[in-house]
Amino acid sequence: MRLYNNQDSGNCWKVRQLLALLGIEYERVELDVIDRSNRKDVLGGKNPALRVPTLELDNGEYLAESNAILWYLGDGTEYVPTDPLERARALQWMFFEQYEVEPNIAVARFWIAILGERDKHAAELEGKWRGGKRALDAIEGHLADRDWLVGDAFSIADISVYGYTHVAEEAGFDLEPYPAVRAWIERVAARPGYVPMEA
Amino acid sequence: MRLYNNQDSGNCWKVRQLLALLGIEYERVELDVIDRSNRKDVLGGKNPALRVPTLELDNGEYLAESNAILWYLGDGTEYVPTDPLERARALQWMFFEQYEVEPNIAVARFWIAILGERDKHAAELEGKWRGGKRALDAIEGHLADRDWLVGDAFSIADISVYGYTHVAEEAGFDLEPYPAVRAWIERVAARPGYVPMEA
Numbered sequence: 001m002r003l004y005n006n007q008d009s010g011n012c013w014k015v016r017q018l019l020a021l022l023g024i025e026y027e028r029v030e031l032d033v034i035d036r037s038n039r040k041d042v043l044g045g046k047n048p049a050l051r052v053p054t055l056e057l058d059n060g061e062y063l064a065e066s067n068a069i070l071w072y073l074g075d076g077t078e079y080v081p082t083d084p085l086e087r088a089r090a091l092q093w094m095f096f097e098q099y100e101v102e103p104n105i106a107v108a109r110f111w112i113a114i115l116g117e118r119d120k121h122a123a124e125l126e127g128k129w130r131g132g133k134r135a136l137d138a139i140e141g142h143l144a145d146r147d148w149l150v151g152d153a154f155s156i157a158d159i160s161v162y163g164y165t166h167v168a169e170e171a172g173f174d175l176e177p178y179p180a181v182r183a184w185i186e187r188v189a190a191r192p193g194y195v196p197m198e199a
Numbered sequence: 200m201r202l203y204n205n206q207d208s209g210n211c212w213k214v215r216q217l218l219a220l221l222g223i224e225y226e227r228v229e230l231d232v233i234d235r236s237n238r239k240d241v242l243g244g245k246n247p248a249l250r251v252p253t254l255e256l257d258n259g260e261y262l263a264e265s266n267a268i269l270w271y272l273g274d275g276t277e278y279v280p281t282d283p284l285e286r287a288r289a290l291q292w293m294f295f296e297q298y299e300v301e302p303n304i305a306v307a308r309f310w311i312a313i314l315g316e317r318d319k320h321a322a323e324l325e326g327k328w329r330g331g332k333r334a335l336d337a338i339e340g341h342l343a344d345r346d347w348l349v350g351d352a353f354s355i356a357d358i359s360v361y362g363y364t365h366v367a368e369e370a371g372f373d374l375e376p377y378p379a380v381r382a383w384i385e386r387v388a389a390r391p392g393y394v395p396m397e398a
Contacts, residue, residue, distance in 0.1 A: 095266050
């Protein structure tokens with residue numbers, strides 16, 4: 001397999017983490033997230049959204065959207081639940097991630113930590129922090145009496161939500177008011193086979 | 200089943216359309232999308248994001264996120280593919296929908312058609328139109344030589360993407376430059392069992 005990747009992207013981290021847990025060998029093609037001028041050349045015909053991650057399968061087919069890739073690689077393994085309602089709840093958390101977590105935390109992190117433009121985006125950051133806090137509140141409430149997001153096992157839902165939640169401080173968020181989120185972040189990072197963002 | 204619904208919401212339409220196709224009887228609980236002050240009372244403990252649609256199942260369990268609900272209701276029926284790669288591609292389009300279509304087209308439509316505040320949001324609308332056009336370009340390119348988004352059958356991916364794409368003109372978009380999108384919108388609306396937004 002070949003992963004069109006960016007090393008700083010939490011969306012790409014999700015896929016790298018699951019590929020590592022499943023022991024799947026793959027090649028990386030690194031794409032720039034600041035200079036996107038080659039996106040059409042590299043990803044045209046592979047991913048309508050021209051974004052990373054995009055995965056090239058062994059049969060030459062392509063698959064895009066980090067959470068769809070997690071589902072494809074994970075289904076049938078211990079990382080995707082078998083019960084129909086738990087499967088749907090794993091999807092529920094992954095759609096929540098793409099709608100509430102990523103657009104707030106990932107975008108704020110991109111402006112602050114990747115572009116170094118905190119001052120330039122000061123006004124928009126207020127909205128991102130508000131939205132991100134709402135997302136963190138929802139995760140905190142859910143994890144208050146649970147170890148993992150779905151059922152009682154670590155799953156692709158945890159991989160998905162962890163992707164940007166664990167780097168929320170790089171996006172200007174304070175995780176101090178979120179003890180259940182912090183404990184869950186430590187649980188994920190303590191798992192055998194965990195790979196850090198930079199690996 | 201009981202659907203926490205808003206009649207003007209494209210996200211809720213998706214669920215109503217699939218419930219109708221499957222012949223599932225359900226009760227509607229209508230929630231306001233402007234005055235959200237009762238959200239915690241009505242949806243607290245049911246949906247961490249406090250949004251519609253939220254579905255109460257016959258066994259008293261709750262499920263949230265429109266696309267996760269489509270998967271739960273549709274899996275095992277003709278509306279969800281059986282091939283693993285096609286299943287993942289249905290998810291790919293649904294994640295694309297929640298990341299690229301909904302935040303641009305649905306939000307612009309909310310400001311213009313629901314709140315009637317086009318002038319108030321004039322500056323932000325520019326960004327929504329740009330993002331929405333990028334999403335429409337991606338859909339147009341994909342549908343140029345296809346009848347349906349995934350494989351050669353109508354699926355939950357079409358239901359999902361149709362939800363807000365077919366009301367894009369209410370959001371200030373001109374669909375004239377998108378003939379493949381317009382033809383696909385007509386194909387969806389011509390299907391037996393189609394329910395319009397207002398039904």
